[in-house]
Amino acid sequence: MKKIEAIIKPFKLDEVKDALHEIGLQGLTVVEAKGFGRQKGHTELYRGAEYVVDFLPKVKIEVVCSDDLAERAIEAIQAAARTGRIGDGKIFVSDVQEVIRIRTGERGEDAV
Numbered sequence: 001m002k003k004i005e006a007i008i009k010p011f012k013l014d015e016v017k018d019a020l021h022e023i024g025l026q027g028l029t030v031v032e033a034k035g036f037g038r039q040k041g042h043t044e045l046y047r048g049a050e051y052v053v054d055f056l057p058k059v060k061i062e063v064v065c066s067d068d069l070a071e072r073a074i075e076a077i078q079a080a081a082r083t084g085r086i087g088d089g090k091i092f093v094s095d096v097q098e099v100i101r102i103r104t105g106e107r108g109e110d111a112v
């Protein structure tokens with residue numbers, strides 16, 4: 001299983017959520033985040049205004065899925081979150097050892 005963490009522009013959240021739903025992913029965590037990338041100290045456009053602050057509002061999406069679905073999920077997130085402008089965000093992928101569904105006790109891919 002893989003954990004996909006995607007830092008995206010907040011206004012792209014609904015599109016990304018819908019894209020992940022379309023490929024069959026059922027669970028998702030959303031975390032409000034702040035961060036900066038390579039343009040630290042430079043302006044970035046956010047909701048039509050230019051910001052010079054270091055930390056810009058971002059949304060982090062976390063989704064855990066089977067290895068089979070991971071590449072499709074990454075492509076879906078990239079396609080939905082991309083504007084082509086700076087600050088579109090990043091996707092981090094890591095291995096997940098175990099998942100436990102608390103209500104049923106299922107483990108592994110059955111629990112995702």
Ligand SMILES: Nc1ncnc2c1ncn2[C@@H]1O[C@H](COP(=O)(O)OP(=O)(O)OP(=O)(O)O)[C@@H](O)[C@H]1O
Nearest residue numbers: 007034035036037038039058085086087088089090
């Ligand atoms: N190396 C990193 N580690 C952790 N978080 C990061 C990293 N790079 C970017 N982020 C997070 O992703 C957000 C968006 O990054 P951003 O898209 O600006 O990256 P970038 O490398 O500057 O690319 P671009 O040139 O397209 O802007 C940042 O605000 C930060 O929250």
Ligand SMILES: [Mg+2]
Nearest residue numbers: 037038039087
């Ligand atoms: Mg940047």
